[in-house]
Amino acid sequence: MSFPLYAKGPALSEHSGPVHVVRYNTTGQYILSGGQDKRILLWNSSSLKLVKSYVAHGYEILDISVSFDNAQFLSCGRDRLVFLWDVASGTAIRRLAGHTAQVNAVNFNTDASVAASGSYDSTVRLWDLKSNSQKPLQVLDEAKDSVSSVQIVGSQIITGSVDGYLRVYDLRMGQLYEDLIGHPITSVMDSADSACALVSTLDSTVRLMDKSNGTLLQSFTGHDNHKYRIRSCFGDNETYAISGSENGKIFVWDVLSGRVVHQLRSHNGSIVACVAYHPRSTQMVSCGSNGTIQVWQST
Template sequence: MPFPVHPKSTALQDHLGAVHIVKYNTTGQYILSGGFDKQIRLWNPNTSRLVKTYSGHGYEVLDIAVSFDNSKFVSCGGDRTIYVWDVTTGTTVRRFSGHIARVNSVDFNFDASVVASASFDSSVRLWDLRAPSAKPIQILDDAKDSVSTVQITNTQIITGSVDEYVRVYDLRMGELQEDYIGHPVTSVRDSTDGAYFLVSSLDNTIRLIDKSNGSLLQSFTGHKNAEYRIRSCFGDNDIYAISGSEDSIIYVWEVLSGRIVHELKGGNSDAVVTCIDYNPKKAQMVSGTTDGKIQVWDTD
């Protein structure tokens, strides 16, 4: 099956410095980006128009998550602070602090009542948006090094850490499952059906892990990822695994076979493609690089 995204791309206005995160909203109509310049930008990917800029972070923006109803988003970064924003007004609804080092990753639960934040301080903190208190309702401190990524599903919290573990916290059973990857983890993405997850690590390898028993289902290689935090994702209903690379290429693998089916030039020759996201509603994706470029890859 041919990869549906065309190699022709549309460039959006550059960030000043590296782009650390690009993220579609749940309908795929808008893109949020954040980077070294402390700015968060809202884009219309179909018109390439900059819709709004959100300013507030004192240091670089490292991650963004959008609520399911698209009314708000949460961001984090080098200033150790978590901001919850109203998309329309551009104002901050809540602000949380308590981490003692940069915050690498954030996510909402399904109804956006709780935010999880993962930090360089080796902890994951949970914040209740309904409570007046700005203190965390729970701290997960099982990691022994920087927690690079966090994702909340309906029943689990999934984290990846530089200590080379993926940890799955089962919220119903109150249990913790630890899967040893053997290399620092930069990205974890849960599958649509929740049966497995995609793990990027600093050994030039992406792994597909069976969540039920921690077994390796597939490995994806050919890209370069030994130094930078590079995010991978699924594409086209989990048919493909997609990742940026330190050689400026976007690599696409077929999940079942593990073979590379497409390569896209994602940036200048000295740029790293750090982040990528696939449109949840159609064959389109977005990428960001260390030289500030954002590109939308479409079927046209």
Template sequence: HKGSVNVARFNHDGKYCLTGGDDRRVLLWNPYKDPGEEVAPIKEYAIHSKQVLDVAVAQDNASFASCGGDKTVFVWDVGSGRVLRRLVGHDQRVNAVAYAGTDCSVLVSASYDKTVRCWDCRSRNAAPIQVLADHADSVSSVAVCGHEIVTGSIDGCVRSYDLRVGKVTCDRLGQAVTHVTLSHDSNCVLAGCLDARLRLLDK
């Protein structure tokens, strides 16, 4: 990369990794090189017009999504490098993206425009199937498990959306939230904040 690397993600079986950076590119890497062997990207995915901020890999490892400063989410075929979908609807940069559903049929994107948008990857309809607009500031991070979407926002809140019953739970941390991740059993949320602290929330 030429410039900052903003995200690095392994695929689900750990055989390759993807990185995205300020140079507007996503690069595919083989992380298992022999010591001393030159490390070079296997493939380059370049269509973003501004920095790439996040990448999410589908469960089958055949496709991935990227998002960034150009307000757009792209879905890519890993092998061919072809763009499968271009998802437009956010008014500001897209900070984070994650797959949802057992078959990764839904894509969730979080934006500086204070919204989270859910997209049906199987539909030809370009509009989001749901927009979550409860945030008072930029949505910095999103995590998904089954029917639940968890978001972290600069407004200092961690929100959990239960899509089955339409319920929203809000934990007010009093500090801007920069990242959220779920425990493996999905019973806890770990939140990183701008005050240099991690907060563990029991759901």
């Protein structure tokens, strides 16, 4: 099965400097982006028009997470802070401080009552968004190096770290499961059934791991990822694994066979830092270190 894509419209270039993260909201109607210029931009994914700009961070923005109802989003960055935003008003509702180094990753739980943040300080902090407390609910400090990725799925918290470990915290059972991948992890994405995780590492490999027993189900190679955090994702109901590359390409692999089904050139050969797939259609969005955002649509 082929995965033909074409660029839809011109590259979006409102950001100044590298763009680190792009995310769809839960309906796919909007795209959020953040980068070196300390701004979060909200785009209409159909018209590709800029809708709103959100400013509060003092340093570059490294991750964004959107709530289930699209009313709020989280952002984090090099200023060691996590902000909770109201989408409609454009204001920051909460400022969560406590990490001692840059915050790499942030994520909501299912009902947006709790946030998780992962940091260069090797900790994951859980925050109660329904209370006014400025202290975290819990601090997870098992990582031995920077936490690059965090995701809350049900009662599980899934993290990836530069120490090479994929960690799954089962809060209901009070257990921690650790799988040594053996290379610094740059991103982790849970599968829809929560049985597997798509794990990107700095040995230019994306791995599909069975979370229950640590079995390697499939590996995806061909892209270049040795130095920078590049985030991968599933596409088309998990038919595909998709990742950027340090040489200006996006790679698309068939999940079952592991073979490359498409290579897309974009961002003028710069680092493709993040890719995200539309939740309800075949549209995809990517961002690059050259400061652009590119929207893709299957033919």
